Amino acid sequence: MASVDQTSRHPAAASERSNVVHLALPSGRTIPVGHDQTLIVGSDPRADLPLSDCYVSFRHAAIRREGLGFHIEDLRSTNGTYVDGVRVEQAWAGAGARIRIGNHRLEVTTEGPSGPDALMIGQAPRFRSIKRYLRIIAKVRPPVLICGETGTGKELAAQALHEWGPRRSGPFVAINCAALTETLLESTLFGHVRGAFTGAHRDRAGAFVDADGGTLFLDEVGELLPYQQAKLLRVLELGHVAPVGTTQARPVDVRVVSATHRNLAAMVARGTFREDLFHRLSVLQLNLPALRDRREDIPLLLQHFAHAASEELGRRIVLSQAAVEAAKCHPWPGNIRALRNAVVRAATLADGPIGPAELTCAADPSARAGDAGHSSALDGEGGPTVPSPRPRGSVQVRHSDYKTMRREMLAQIVEEHGSIRKAATLLRIPRSTLGAWLRD
Numbered sequence: 001m002a003s004v005d006q007t008s009r010h011p012a013a014a015s016e017r018s019n020v021v022h023l024a025l026p027s028g029r030t031i032p033v034g035h036d037q038t039l040i041v042g043s044d045p046r047a048d049l050p051l052s053d054c055y056v057s058f059r060h061a062a063i064r065r066e067g068l069g070f071h072i073e074d075l076r077s078t079n080g081t082y083v084d085g086v087r088v089e090q091a092w093a094g095a096g097a098r099i100r101i102g103n104h105r106l107e108v109t110t111e112g113p114s115g116p117d118a119l120m121i122g123q124a125p126r127f128r129s130i131k132r133y134l135r136i137i138a139k140v141r142p143p144v145l146i147c148g149e150t151g152t153g154k155e156l157a158a159q160a161l162h163e164w165g166p167r168r169s170g171p172f173v174a175i176n177c178a179a180l181t182e183t184l185l186e187s188t189l190f191g192h193v194r195g196a197f198t199g200a201h202r203d204r205a206g207a208f209v210d211a212d213g214g215t216l217f218l219d220e221v222g223e224l225l226p227y228q229q230a231k232l233l234r235v236l237e238l239g240h241v242a243p244v245g246t247t248q249a250r251p252v253d254v255r256v257v258s259a260t261h262r263n264l265a266a267m268v269a270r271g272t273f274r275e276d277l278f279h280r281l282s283v284l285q286l287n288l289p290a291l292r293d294r295r296e297d298i299p300l301l302l303q304h305f306a307h308a309a310s311e312e313l314g315r316r317i318v319l320s321q322a323a324v325e326a327a328k329c330h331p332w333p334g335n336i337r338a339l340r341n342a343v344v345r346a347a348t349l350a351d352g353p354i355g356p357a358e359l360t361c362a363a364d365p366s367a368r369a370g371d372a373g374h375s376s377a378l379d380g381e382g383g384p385t386v387p388s389p390r391p392r393g394s395v396q397v398r399h400s401d402y403k404t405m406r407r408e409m410l411a412q413i414v415e416e417h418g419s420i421r422k423a424a425t426l427l428r429i430p431r432s433t434l435g436a437w438l439r440d
Contacts, residue, residue, distance in 0.1 A: 023049075023063070023070075023099075024107040038064040041101055042075075055079045055102035069094035069108055077101075084318070094303055096316065116160035120153075121304050124294035130157075130286065137284050138164035143236070145221075145281045146259040148288030151337030154259035155219060157288060161257055162215040170214025173207050178220035186228060190235070191243035200245070208241040211254045221281065222262035222273060233277045256281065291335040298328050298339070305340045306354075309347035312420055313435055317343075318353040326356035330363055338363060341415070348411050348420070348438050410438055 022030040023039075031049065033039065039048040042060040051060070057077035064071045072091045074081040082100040083091045093099060099106040120131055137144060138161045146154045155174060162172045180188055183197065191206025207216055224232065235241050236256060240249035258281045267273035291298070302319055310317045332338050345362035346354045414423040420438075424431040 022109045024109045026105055030109065033063070033065040033070070035065055038062055040075075051102060051104050053102040053104060056104070060101055063099075066092065069097065070099075072099060084316075092321075095307060096310070116156070116163050119156055120160055121300050122294060122297035123300065124289075124297050126289050127294050127297060130288065131160075133286065134160050135164050137161065137286075139166065140284075141255055142283035143256045143258065143281050144284045144286060145264070146257065146286045146288065147264075148259075148261065149290050149335055150261050151335035152288040152290060153336055154288060155217060157286060158215070158217040158257045158259065162217075162255075165215075165255075167214050167255060171211050172215050172217065173211040174217040174219060175207050176219045178223040182225060182228075185224075186231065187244050189228075190231065190241050193243050193245040195245065197244070204243070206241065206243060208235060208252045208254055209250070212252050214254070216254045216256050218256065218258040220260055221258040222260040222264055222267060226272075226274070229274045229277050233274060233280060236277075236280050291332045291339065295328050299324050301336060301339055302327060302343065305343040306347070309343055313347060314432065315435075317347045317350065319343075319359070320353045320355050322356045323354050323359045326360055327363075330360060332363070344419075345411065345415055348414055349407065407438060410434065414438070 022032050024030045031039075040059060040062055041047060041049040041051060041056075042058050043051060043053065043056045044058050047059070049063075057075070057079070059075045060077040061075055061081045062073045064073075070093050072081060072083055072088060072093055074089050079102060080087040082088065083093050084098055085100075093108050095108055097108045099108070122128070134157060144161060146157050148154055158174070159172060162168060175188060177185060187197075187200075187204060187206070189207050191204045191209055192200050193203050194200055235252075238249075239251055239253070241252050242249040264273050264278050264282070268275045268278050302324055306317045306319050327339070334341070342359055342363040343354075346358045350358065410423070413426070414420055414434075417423045417426060420434055421431050424434040427434065
């Protein structure tokens with residue numbers, strides 16, 4: 001028989017034990033189930049969950065808590081056990097799944113921590129050590145340098161440092177040093193006075209002043225130019241900041257957390273990054289692992305992203321067990337960000353459970369929508385065609401029927417803007433309309 005899976009049924013997918021998972025009955029009653037606890041469901045009055053129903057067998061099913069959901073096992077019942085409308089012998093049912101036993105319908109609901117605890121998802125030993133280390137260094141003031149490949153969650157770690165520390169009531173200001181021009185970066189960090197340069201029509205406080213009493217996160221700090229490094233070093237040493245266009249400085253009380261995907265120690269050796277600034281920024285250092293080094297966390301991350309996609313799209317997104325296993329084998333060069341984007345792409349066009357072909361095809365940013373499960377096309381000389389990168393702001397679709405071309409074009413717009421809500425705002429149409437067009 002078929003089985004319904006949202007994420008892995010393997011114990012490695014176990015969630016944070018602080019989460020509470022319930023079985024919700026139509027009457028409104030909820031039954032909390034502890035980690036590894038098993039409920040026997042049946043018409044037997046001595047069952048853990050007795051159901052008075054002529055369609056329920058004496059010992060009908062076993063429901064065992066596993067991670068953020070339940071492992072469902074039908075105990076050779078007469079009328080079967082159903083998960084999301086599919087009769088199963090065994091299945092894993094995550095948050096939102098509906099279980100039918102006889103005339104009784106149960107729903108899986110979860111309650112868990114909020115803030116960084118809810119977003120720092122993972123149970124791999126190395127990741128648990130990182131969370132413990134974050135909680136320790138969050139309580140002190142020295143600067144922190146977070147290192148890791150693109151997409152490993154450096155800003156999320158910085159937010160955790162802020163939320164878990166004594167500055168949580170103050171502002172958290174994030175600046176991407178790589179996304180700003182040379183002139184704009186200096187003004188953004190240190191502020192400027194009116195008339196300091198062309199276009200400076202009013203005073204600007206700057207990120208250091210905005211973050212006073214809180215945390216300033218400098219992402220991609222390795223992109224700073226030498227003279228910008230010198231100015232940043234001076235602010236860190238003196239605790240004062242002077243806006244562009246004036247020598248009048250003001251004191252600031254800011255904890256600086258910086259991040260980079262570059263090897264700053266190697267840059268120091270090459271002379272492209274100041275050694276004194278490097279030592280000033282890296283009083284405390286944190287190295288985030290690549291996703292390939294914590295593959296056991298992929299099922300939990302997939303479940304989280306599928307749930308987020310379900311809320312965004314307004315329909316249930318289900319990942320097959322085969323898709324989860326394929327994801328665990330994929331290299332994910334873009335790490336967690338690439339995993340999330342793949343789920344968004346696959347979910348946008350899915351009209352049923354997402355299989356391995358759909359997910360792995362969506363994992364390739366150069367793959368064109370609708371190509372999942374098909375082999376590469378051949379060019380006129382018999383060699384494989386290599387899709388050219390799609391410039392940002394452009395749309396590429398295959399020549400096909402009108403509906404397919406429209407759906408692919410809309411999917412690319414959603415992918416580029418990160419969510420259906422943002423894409424719908426850009427297109428000036430209701431989000432529900434855009435969702436319907438994508439499913440059409």
